[in-house]
Amino acid sequence: AQKVTQAQTEISVVEKEDVTLDCVYETRDTTYYLFWYKQPPSGELVFLIRRNSFDEQNEISGRYSWNFQKSTSSFNFTITASQVVDSAVYFCALSGGPYGGATNKLIFGTGTLLAVQP
Amino acid sequence: DVKVTQSSRYLVKRTGEKVFLECVQDMDHENMFWYRQDPGLGLRLIYFSYDVKMKEKGDIPEGYSVSREKKERFSLILESASTNQTSMYLCASSPHGDNEKLFFGSGTQLSVL
Numbered sequence: 631a632q633k634v635t636q637a638q639t640e641i642s643v644v645e646k647e648d649v650t651l652d653c654v655y656e657t658r659d660t661t662y663y664l665f666w667y668k669q670p671p672s673g674e675l676v677f678l679i680r681r682n683s684f685d686e687q688n689e690i691s692g693r694y695s696w697n698f699q700k701s702t703s704s705f706n707f708t709i710t711a712s713q714v715v716d717s718a719v720y721f722c723a724l725s726g727g728p729y730g731g732a733t734n735k736l737i738f739g740t741g742t743l744l745a746v747q748p
Numbered sequence: 749d750v751k752v753t754q755s756s757r758y759l760v761k762r763t764g765e766k767v768f769l770e771c772v773q774d775m776d777h778e779n780m781f782w783y784r785q786d787p788g789l790g791l792r793l794i795y796f797s798y799d800v801k802m803k804e805k806g807d808i809p810e811g812y813s814v815s816r817e818k819k820e821r822f823s824l825i826l827e828s829a830s831t832n833q834t835s836m837y838l839c840a841s842s843p844h845g846d847n848e849k850l851f852f853g854s855g856t857q858l859s860v861l
Binding site: 636674725 | 757781790792793796851852855
């Protein structure tokens, strides 16, 4: 079965701290995609990154970085030098197998609420 | 600016009422989705549509129906609202490519009293 686990329900940090959000997934498919979305207080989920199962290269985008490890079925997200504007709910998601493909259905984790205190 | 627009940000309805949640996208996307978001449960797929008049059940379709008469509009219908349908409802769209990202609306917080 396809599953995404975000074990951290809430994280609170002080501005400028680094923080890592964990994502562990389960799938029997060899081809799949992983995503991260950010949901600020406005409610709209904003796409952050998509990674396919054949690309294990880590990615860095400004203060954001992602560590994809197939050996541990994890796709963790790190924010360096966090800022108050990073406060949001972050969702990890998986597509593939009976999901995804041209239909682009996603399975979401339960989300991690990140609170960055000034 | 491309957008997915949900007609209401907040909605309060009574048990037994018929409720329509509307979603419009201006990106000419083939795929449209309705998710509900509940604390501790994340986002769960209710229905999706991959073309006009086409629909498929998601993971939790019970108590819901949908309508897609035009490509840009996807409606979620609660035939007889119940208190356990109190939730945040999120609409999304995507092009028909392989594992494309989804574009989301701002959500409708529905309270059923």
